[in-house]
Amino acid sequence: MSEASSPAAQVAAVLKVAQDALGAAPDVDTLRRVANEHTGKGSVLVGLKSSLGSITDVEARKAAGRAINEATQAIDALVAQRLSELERDAASRAAAGEAMDLTEHLGRRTRGHSHIVTQAWERLEDVFVGMGFKVAEGPEVETDFHNFTALNMPPNHPARSGFDTLFVKHGAAGSTLLRTHTSPVQIRVMQEWPLPIYAVMPGRVFRRDTPDATHMPVFHQIEGLVIDKGITFAHLAGTIEAFTKAFFGSDFTSRLRPSFFPFTEPSAEFDVRSASGKWVELGGCGMVHPNVLRSGGIDPEVYTGFAFGFGIDRMAKERHAVADLRDMYANDLRFVRQF
Numbered sequence: 001m002s003e004a005s006s007p008a009a010q011v012a013a014v015l016k017v018a019q020d021a022l023g024a025a026p027d028v029d030t031l032r033r034v035a036n037e038h039t040g041k042g043s044v045l046v047g048l049k050s051s052l053g054s055i056t057d058v059e060a061r062k063a064a065g066r067a068i069n070e071a072t073q074a075i076d077a078l079v080a081q082r083l084s085e086l087e088r089d090a091a092s093r094a095a096a097g098e099a100m101d102l103t104e105h106l107g108r109r110t111r112g113h114s115h116i117v118t119q120a121w122e123r124l125e126d127v128f129v130g131m132g133f134k135v136a137e138g139p140e141v142e143t144d145f146h147n148f149t150a151l152n153m154p155p156n157h158p159a160r161s162g163f164d165t166l167f168v169k170h171g172a173a174g175s176t177l178l179r180t181h182t183s184p185v186q187i188r189v190m191q192e193w194p195l196p197i198y199a200v201m202p203g204r205v206f207r208r209d210t211p212d213a214t215h216m217p218v219f220h221q222i223e224g225l226v227i228d229k230g231i232t233f234a235h236l237a238g239t240i241e242a243f244t245k246a247f248f249g250s251d252f253t254s255r256l257r258p259s260f261f262p263f264t265e266p267s268a269e270f271d272v273r274s275a276s277g278k279w280v281e282l283g284g285c286g287m288v289h290p291n292v293l294r295s296g297g298i299d300p301e302v303y304t305g306f307a308f309g310f311g312i313d314r315m316a317k318e319r320h321a322v323a324d325l326r327d328m329y330a331n332d333l334r335f336v337r338q339f
């Protein structure tokens, strides 16, 4: 018997081939197939095993049997090892596929922040909620009734023309519009809420205006409405003053100047003065007109109330000393990043 064809040499050759093939198996299916080729039915090792009986020398037969068993065990061990490698690779590939990059905010992008008008809006809500008010909102597309008629401005009332209204093509001509102020929300709150009412109503309003340093066709207002028994003008003045100090700081003060609005009687404009002594006009206010209370379904003989409304954009402009309202909406990052 030549060296090359001795059982031990054949086993060694099988083991070498099996080792290379198992090490190179790219997936579990290939691995199982290769393992079967070397240790399963019809494999060289199984063939050698069944021909052991033909070896007459006892010691040589024992040695050949041991070599076959060792080779089989070595192949089994290799299969197990390669299997766990393949499973580990598959798991880490799956994990990489599901991974999220949570490092994005670390410098690759700068973080954004709220617009200065949003900041003012939210702070106004906070201050009024702190004073016991609830927050309400109404629709931006309104009826003529809520925006004008219910607010004591019947059709052809001269005050209507001061509002530069944008109308919407819907229903009868002139019946639907973009609200020109947040006062129509007063009517909705009076009709829907139980009494007494302590409400603020922030929102977007629209007027047919050409943009300039102090006007925008789309801007924001916050409306206030208090309806209770025994409410007087002193409550209005006290509320405006308390709000001024809470929002701007204790070195600010407010004043009321006589004015006119169809929906309040008496009416006033209110101004705020900073430590520098400059008075800034902020908005309008007054005692809710009896006709308006009636539009809201409230008996003016039993309840009285006050209302106020002012521009949020203008407050943000004053607070941050912005020279031109248009700068607040140009989205120039050099401007935006300052606030």
Ligand code: PHE
Binding pocket: 180, 181, 182, 183, 223, 261, 264, 283, 284, 285, 286, 307, 308, 309, 310
């Ligand atoms: N709605 C008025 C305006 O837009 C402001 C206002 C509100 C005045 C409430 C009095 C009472 O000019």
